[in-house]
Amino acid sequence: MNLFTISFRNIQRRPLRAVLFSVVFIAGLAAVVGLHYVSIHIGQSMEEKLSRFGANVMILPKENSHSVSYGGVQLGSLSYAVTYLNETETVYAVRSIEFNKNISAVAPKLIVTGDYNGEPVLLAGVDWEQEIFLNPAWDILEEDIKTPVYTIAGYSVADRFGINIGTDISVNETALKVDHILAENGDDSDNLIFTTLSNLQSVTGSINKVNFIEVAALCSACPIDDIVSQISANTDAQVKALQSVVKQRMYTIGFVEMLVWCIILIILTASVLMMALFMLSSVNERKKEIGIMRAVGYSKPSIFTAICAEAAILAILSGIAGYIAGYFTSVKVLAVMDIVINDNKIPVEDALITIGVALFIAVAAAAVPALKAARLNPAEALSGL
Amino acid sequence: MNIITANNISKVYGNGDSAVKAVDDVSLELEKGEFLCILGRSGSGKSTLLNLLAALDKPTCGKLYFNGRDIINISGGELNKLRRKQIAVIFQFHHLLPYFTAEENVLLPCMNGITPVKNEHRNTARASLDIVGLSGKHNRLPNQLSGGEQQRVAIARAICSSPEILFADEPTGSLDKETGDSIIALLSELNKKGLTIVMITHQQDYAAAADRIINMENGKIKINSY
Numbered sequence: 001m002n003l004f005t006i007s008f009r010n011i012q013r014r015p016l017r018a019v020l021f022s023v024v025f026i027a028g029l030a031a032v033v034g035l036h037y038v039s040i041h042i043g044q045s046m047e048e049k050l051s052r053f054g055a056n057v058m059i060l061p062k063e064n065s066h067s068v069s070y071g072g073v074q075l076g077s078l079s080y081a082v083t084y085l086n087e088t089e090t091v092y093a094v095r096s097i098e099f100n101k102n103i104s105a106v107a108p109k110l111i112v113t114g115d116y117n118g119e120p121v122l123l124a125g126v127d128w129e130q131e132i133f134l135n136p137a138w139d140i141l142e143e144d145i146k147t148p149v150y151t152i153a154g155y156s157v158a159d160r161f162g163i164n165i166g167t168d169i170s171v172n173e174t175a176l177k178v179d180h181i182l183a184e185n186g187d188d189s190d191n192l193i194f195t196t197l198s199n200l201q202s203v204t205g206s207i208n209k210v211n212f213i214e215v216a217a218l219c220s221a222c223p224i225d226d227i228v229s230q231i232s233a234n235t236d237a238q239v240k241a242l243q244s245v246v247k248q249r250m251y252t253i254g255f256v257e258m259l260v261w262c263i264i265l266i267i268l269t270a271s272v273l274m275m276a277l278f279m280l281s282s283v284n285e286r287k288k289e290i291g292i293m294r295a296v297g298y299s300k301p302s303i304f305t306a307i308c309a310e311a312a313i314l315a316i317l318s319g320i321a322g323y324i325a326g327y328f329t330s331v332k333v334l335a336v337m338d339i340v341i342n343d344n345k346i347p348v349e350d351a352l353i354t355i356g357v358a359l360f361i362a363v364a365a366a367a368v369p370a371l372k373a374a375r376l377n378p379a380e381a382l383s384g385l
Numbered sequence: 386m387n388i389i390t391a392n393n394i395s396k397v398y399g400n401g402d403s404a405v406k407a408v409d410d411v412s413l414e415l416e417k418g419e420f421l422c423i424l425g426r427s428g429s430g431k432s433t434l435l436n437l438l439a440a441l442d443k444p445t446c447g448k449l450y451f452n453g454r455d456i457i458n459i460s461g462g463e464l465n466k467l468r469r470k471q472i473a474v475i476f477q478f479h480h481l482l483p484y485f486t487a488e489e490n491v492l493l494p495c496m497n498g499i500t501p502v503k504n505e506h507r508n509t510a511r512a513s514l515d516i517v518g519l520s521g522k523h524n525r526l527p528n529q530l531s532g533g534e535q536q537r538v539a540i541a542r543a544i545c546s547s548p549e550i551l552f553a554d555e556p557t558g559s560l561d562k563e564t565g566d567s568i569i570a571l572l573s574e575l576n577k578k579g580l581t582i583v584m585i586t587h588q589q590d591y592a593a594a595a596d597r598i599i600n601m602e603n604g605k606i607k608i609n610s611y
């Protein structure tokens with residue numbers, strides 16, 4: 001038996017109250033842990049989904065034109081010669097960066113002018129798998145592309161020139177049969193004709209050449225600037241982050257995370273207040289006992305320690321239970337939301353952090369009542385009333 | 386030598402118009418081994434004086450010595466040591482911890498730290514319980530003991546550290562006559578073994594056990610008789 005025996009027995013003395021208190025504290029901690037995990041995974045999964053709505057990094061050949069303006073009026077670019085990127089080298093440069101797990105799509109493009117009934121049309125040679133990943137709004141799936149050469153026409157260009165499924169577009173005297181017409185998307189894809197990249201490269205004699213590459217990178221785990229600089233280190237091409245796209249995405253994810261942190265903060269504040277009230281009532285009801293302890297020579301630090309230890313014991317138990325409850329709740333919630341968790345080992349560090357936070361809350365909340373107890377004047381505490 | 390010397394001590398509660406002079410310029414000398422009884426009407430300042438003498442509270446002014454040592458200007462650590470080893474108190478209400486057995490309650494002063502209670506402490510606690518006549522009841526919880534037995538546990542707790550002086554504030558106040566008598570008899574016995582005792586009581590006949598009686602009125606000592 002020692003000082004902590006007093007703390008333990010005090011908890012046992014009012015078991016129902018201790019249990020009720022712990023249940024509320026555990027629920028609070030479980031909510032915090034659960035919300036945190038859910039928000040992390042939602043953030044990741046949200047970004048994965050968002051990243052499909054367009055690229056956020058653009059890779060272009062080294063600047064070979066300079067834009068001309070006069071009196072603030074853009075007069076356009078002066079191009080000297082069209083230059084190309086080496087497709088395999090550049091794609092490899094992107095795929096081999098340190099953060100390559102964050103690269104969700106690499107879509108190379110070759111832009112060529114074709115001819116339909118004597119009218120010029122713009123063709124884009126694309127890697128179908130990557131292109132369809134980046135354009136989930138298209139009314140076409142990867143499985144629909146069955147032939148080795150596949151060509152689809154954008155809504156506006158088809159409408160304007162009367163292009164139908166089965167009509168031929170000619171490029172360098174080679175005919176490409178249109179297999180599909182896209183529904184209206186309201187973006188650049190409406191004005192283009194998309195076709196299999198490798199075929200377009202061979203009919204135009206530009207083997208392994210592309211004009212630019214669009215990259216979709218996930219940046220919740222690392223900043224986009226790091227990805228850009230890692231790609232730049234691997235290639236001579238210019239690498240540009242489409243900052244507005246990145247910012248918009250991170251803002252959406254950041255907003256969700258901020259919301260979760262607000263809720264967490266509210267729960268933790270409520271826990272501190274509840275703990276403080278719990279300890280305060282515990283101290284008030286034991287004034288005489290504390291008076292006796294002072295009268296038999298307990299020091300102020302001893303009294304303070306005994307009261308704080310009581311809160312700490314409850315906090316450690318609640319912390320363990322709260323973490324476990326929160327973890328499994330988050331797993332269940334994520335399963336219901338159909339979000340896949342990549343690593344499912346129980347993180348011991350997180351559990352320790354949770355217990356640490358619970359301890360901190362408890363001791364911070366118990367400090368004021370404990371100080372009050374330690375400062376009790378024994379004569380007053382023990383006086384008649 | 387005096388165990389306690391009080392020179393012109395006063396205790397004022399509150400301030401301004403609502404100030405109450407509970408102890409008013411009291412001087413008192415107490416010899417080792419004495420049994421002093423304090424009588425007086427309710428509100429006359431008995432408890433306040435006892436708390437001052439027992440170093441549970443500090444006087445507003447005056448000087449106070451324990452074994453010749455100033456106990457007003459004393460460090461908190463020294464004061465705690467004094468309360469732990471030399472000065473013991475019991476009250477009208479026993480103030481036992483309800484969830485500790487009789488023996489554990491007697492051991493309360495020894496639980497003041499991280500180091501666990503030693504076996505020798507347990508032996509002393511048993512011996513104290515024997516002295517107050519509670520042999521064989523050391524494992525009972527307070528609610529399994531009668532009022533008189535509970536007060537005996539409080540006495541055992543007080544004498545466990547072999548203090549030099551015991552202060553008792555109406556120790557029989559909530560007991561029936563017979564039980565009260567037995568408590569007074571126990572205190573007399575302890576006094577005969579050399580323990581200095583200062584006791585407050587309402588009952589004139591209990592004062593017969595004392596060597597000296599002081600009578601308080603309005604915070605002052607009116608009669609000081611041997």
Ligand SMILES: Nc1ncnc2c1ncn2[C@@H]1O[C@H](COP(=O)(O)OP(=O)(O)O)[C@@H](O)[C@H]1O
Pocket residue numbers: 380383398399405406407425426427428429430431432433434
């Ligand atoms: N903590 C306190 N605060 C204010 N007044 C007090 C306090 N304790 C005692 N008093 C007052 O001091 C006077 C003496 O009280 P007390 O010493 O308890 O008397 P007794 O023990 O003789 O009945 C009373 O008038 C009482 O109201």
Ligand SMILES: [Mg+2]
Pocket residue numbers: 384431432433
């Ligand atoms: Mg009194």
